[in-house]
Amino acid sequence: MAEFKLKIRRYDPESGSAPYWDEHTVELEPHRSVLEGILQARNENDGSIGVRCSCRAAICGSCGVRVNGKPGLACHTHLGAALESAGEDGVIEVEPMGNMPIIKDLIVDMDAVHWKKIQRVTPWLIGKQPVPEREYIVSRESMIDVTQSMACIQCGACVSDCLSMEVDPLFVGPAALAKAYRFVGDPRDGAHEQRLKDLSEDKHGIYDCTHCFKCIEACPKGVAPMNQIMRLRRIAGNDFQIKDRNNGERHEAAFVSNIERNGILHEADLLPDSYGGKFHPRAVPELISSLPIVVTALLRRKMTLGKALLHPHTAPDGVKRIFEVVEGREERNEFNLYISGTDAEAEASPEVAAAIEAAEPAGVAPEGTEGSSG
Amino acid sequence: MKVAYWPGCVSRGFTAELHGSMAAVAPMLEIELVELDRASCCGAGVIAEHSQELADTLNARTFALAQQEITQGADLMMNICSTCQGAQNECQQRLDASAEYRAQINETLSDEGLEYQDGIINKNFLWVLVEEIGLEKLRSLVRRPLTDLRVGPFYGCYIVRPTDRLDINRAQPRDEYLGQVIETLGGTVIDYAGSHKCCGFPIITMNKEASLEQAGRHLADATDAQADCLVTPCPLCHLNLDLQQPMAAKQVGRELNMPVLHLPQLVGLALGLSPKELGLAHHIVKPTAVIDWSQAVVGGVGGW
Ligand code: SF4
Numbered sequence: 001m002a003e004f005k006l007k008i009r010r011y012d013p014e015s016g017s018a019p020y021w022d023e024h025t026v027e028l029e030p031h032r033s034v035l036e037g038i039l040q041a042r043n044e045n046d047g048s049i050g051v052r053c054s055c056r057a058a059i060c061g062s063c064g065v066r067v068n069g070k071p072g073l074a075c076h077t078h079l080g081a082a083l084e085s086a087g088e089d090g091v092i093e094v095e096p097m098g099n100m101p102i103i104k105d106l107i108v109d110m111d112a113v114h115w116k117k118i119q120r121v122t123p124w125l126i127g128k129q130p131v132p133e134r135e136y137i138v139s140r141e142s143m144i145d146v147t148q149s150m151a152c153i154q155c156g157a158c159v160s161d162c163l164s165m166e167v168d169p170l171f172v173g174p175a176a177l178a179k180a181y182r183f184v185g186d187p188r189d190g191a192h193e194q195r196l197k198d199l200s201e202d203k204h205g206i207y208d209c210t211h212c213f214k215c216i217e218a219c220p221k222g223v224a225p226m227n228q229i230m231r232l233r234r235i236a237g238n239d240f241q242i243k244d245r246n247n248g249e250r251h252e253a254a255f256v257s258n259i260e261r262n263g264i265l266h267e268a269d270l271l272p273d274s275y276g277g278k279f280h281p282r283a284v285p286e287l288i289s290s291l292p293i294v295v296t297a298l299l300r301r302k303m304t305l306g307k308a309l310l311h312p313h314t315a316p317d318g319v320k321r322i323f324e325v326v327e328g329r330e331e332r333n334e335f336n337l338y339i340s341g342t343d344a345e346a347e348a349s350p351e352v353a354a355a356i357e358a359a360e361p362a363g364v365a366p367e368g369t370e371g372s373s374g
Numbered sequence: 375m376k377v378a379y380w381p382g383c384v385s386r387g388f389t390a391e392l393h394g395s396m397a398a399v400a401p402m403l404e405i406e407l408v409e410l411d412r413a414s415c416c417g418a419g420v421i422a423e424h425s426q427e428l429a430d431t432l433n434a435r436t437f438a439l440a441q442q443e444i445t446q447g448a449d450l451m452m453n454i455c456s457t458c459q460g461a462q463n464e465c466q467q468r469l470d471a472s473a474e475y476r477a478q479i480n481e482t483l484s485d486e487g488l489e490y491q492d493g494i495i496n497k498n499f500l501w502v503l504v505e506e507i508g509l510e511k512l513r514s515l516v517r518r519p520l521t522d523l524r525v526g527p528f529y530g531c532y533i534v535r536p537t538d539r540l541d542i543n544r545a546q547p548r549d550e551y552l553g554q555v556i557e558t559l560g561g562t563v564i565d566y567a568g569s570h571k572c573c574g575f576p577i578i579t580m581n582k583e584a585s586l587e588q589a590g591r592h593l594a595d596a597t598d599a600q601a602d603c604l605v606t607p608c609p610l611c612h613l614n615l616d617l618q619q620p621m622a623a624k625q626v627g628r629e630l631n632m633p634v635l636h637l638p639q640l641v642g643l644a645l646g647l648s649p650k651e652l653g654l655a656h657h658i659v660k661p662t663a664v665i666d667w668s669q670a671v672v673g674g675v676g677g678w
């Protein structure tokens with residue numbers, strides 16, 4: 001047994017008084033969870049502590065909290081580990097998740113935010129037409145790929161820390177967009193294009209993600225929502241050529257061709273090109289609104305007129321060649337660590353690697369023998 | 375030490391003062407910079423968003439060029455941009471994971487006679503300062519301690535997340551290095567809400583309000599915490615925090631005027647260089663507080 005000090009953030013919006021911190025000492029083995037600590041404090045010291053839980057085994061997703069500032073599952077965080085990430089005073093801080101209204105103490109309103117957003121992305125399969133007589137036949141790899149987003153247990157930890165949502169509460173957000181990929185990545189779904197069009201045209205959709213990695217860091221299930229969002233963008237722009245009104249696709253295309261031309265980024269072109277080019281009607285108001293900054297920048301000699309207008313750098317031939325080869329491929333070569341794992345892992349467990357090899361000799365199973373799922 | 379030096383693009387474009395200040399500070403720290411001038415942009419995550427293979431190949435090429443310098447005596451590859459660090463590290467993770475994939479990428483590079491071998495060491499200047507040069511050595515080089523200068527760290531997402539890929543842990547707290555450096559240079563570290571958050575730059579063309587709201591909030595939080603300035607190892611953060619600061623101020627509806635320094639500029643000040651030599655005049659937000667401080671300390675030496 002060891003003693004742990006828990007500092008719990010308490011708040012009852014109905015009481016009218018401000019949130020406060022409440023300290024409890026609990027006695028448990030270090031490998032027991034923070035959730036057990038909270039429950040002990042509730043059972044033995046103060047029955048009014050509000051906390052939500054059910055499975056206590058990292059399955060149901062109901063015990064999302066912040067421990068020492070980081071979001072995660074209370075039932076999946078060892079007290080010992082929590083102590084390690086605690087401050088110098090050795091007190092473990094437990095707070096409710098962010099970006100969602102507090103109902104009481106550690107319980108946040110998932111319905112008001114998280115579930116609304118999940119509903120926003122049509123979270124069910126819209127079967128591809130014509131529906132086959134028996135099951136849909138799909139490749140094994142495409143199903144492994146979507147299992148990553150299927151691993152989501154709807155705990156809201158990613159939503160809690162999403163930095164875009166912090167400034168734009170309307171942002172569809174990491175969990176819901178990971179859910180959207182679950183269907184866009186599923187070959188049995190027939191509404192890929194509509195889904196993507198919807199989420200690209202929405203100002204608060206896939207192009208509203210600021211690529212901050214917070215959701216990857218937060219997720220206790222390895223869903224990596226940001227990576228799924230980047231895939232949605234890739235498929236929207238490259239496969240369906242969706243030119244959204246938020247300039248998401250245009251910005252990406254402008255960036256890529258900028259590097260193809262110059263080898264290194266020529267920022268002066270990037271902004272206007274992201275809006276469709278210097279003379280595009282969309283670009284004009286943007287350029288005018290940034291004019292005062294440009295003038296100051298010129299005055300401070302941050303940029304020179306020459307630099308802003310000329311192209312001082314052109315891409316080396318090697319770079320041009322890479323663009324030719326890779327952009328010329330018929331099929332995208334996308335190495336997916338989630339599917340393939342690393343050589344080091346394979347070495348560590350040769351049986352697994354051998355089993356995978358044996359199950360799928362050349363990496364592609366013959367037609368009709370692939371796994372199917374309903 | 376000698377490093378294969380990747381300056382990035384923005385440090386040679388809109389934030390030329392970063393490249394300049396790095397060049398000024400390097401000899402004082404006994405770092406020899408061998409510039410990778412044939413390398414290309416890392417893609418800042420945007421090329422990877424378009425095509426992963428393209429980003430991986432471009433960065434494998436940069437790594438291969440760096441490895442040529444390493445065989446000729448450079449110790450490692452160094453960058454001066456959080457975003458380069460993160461974007462290159464992400465590609466490296468895939469390249470190092472699989473010999474088969476690496477071979478496919480090297481196939482494309484072979485036209486140019488280049489080949490990437492797994493396991494390159496690529497560190498941001500911040501990591502080099504703490505892990506290679508060491509805080510003790512850095513302390514011994516300080517000529518003008520940053521006494522009474524209140525500095526807020528701003529890391530940039532790409533250099534602090536994801537923690538496992540970037541090898542950030544208790545033994546190697548890379549997400550605390552800026553604070554350690556500020557302290558070593560004699561300054562006061564300001565704790566404020568935004569230090570590890572996102573500046574908002576990636577969505578500036580897609581959702582301008584949300585982007586500027588992020589920059590504006592962090593700058594306002596730092597102001598409320600009474601910081602004299604911020605310091606960042608990321609030139610892209612600098613664009614949103616300094617270049618766009620007038621717009622961010624409008625977005626959040628308050629005056630900001632928060633100077634934002636590049637990391638080598640802050641180091642240079644403590645090592646005795648003048649604000650002018652470090653290019654502080656090129657910022658959009660005049661670093662008045664920093665200059666006043668430097669004049670108070672050295673009685674106006676350095677000339678402004
Ligand atoms: S990466 Fe995107 S979705 Fe994930 S937390 Fe950041 S802004 Fe939100």
Ligand code: SF4
Pocket residue numbers: 151152153154155156157158159174175178218219220221222223224225
């Ligand atoms: S993606 Fe991960 S963090 Fe987000 S709700 Fe699902 S399981 Fe929780």
Ligand code: SF4
Pocket residue numbers: 265381382383384385414415416417418455457458461609610
């Ligand atoms: S992150 Fe920026 S500075 Fe670094 S290479 Fe890429 S575009 Fe250039």
Ligand code: SF4
Pocket residue numbers: 210211212456457529530531532533571572573574575576608610611612
């Ligand atoms: S803070 Fe901004 S520029 Fe810096 S790494 Fe994050 S997104 Fe990039």
Ligand code: FES
Pocket residue numbers: 052053054055056057058059060061062063064073074075076
């Ligand atoms: S109680 Fe079910 S996930 Fe924690």
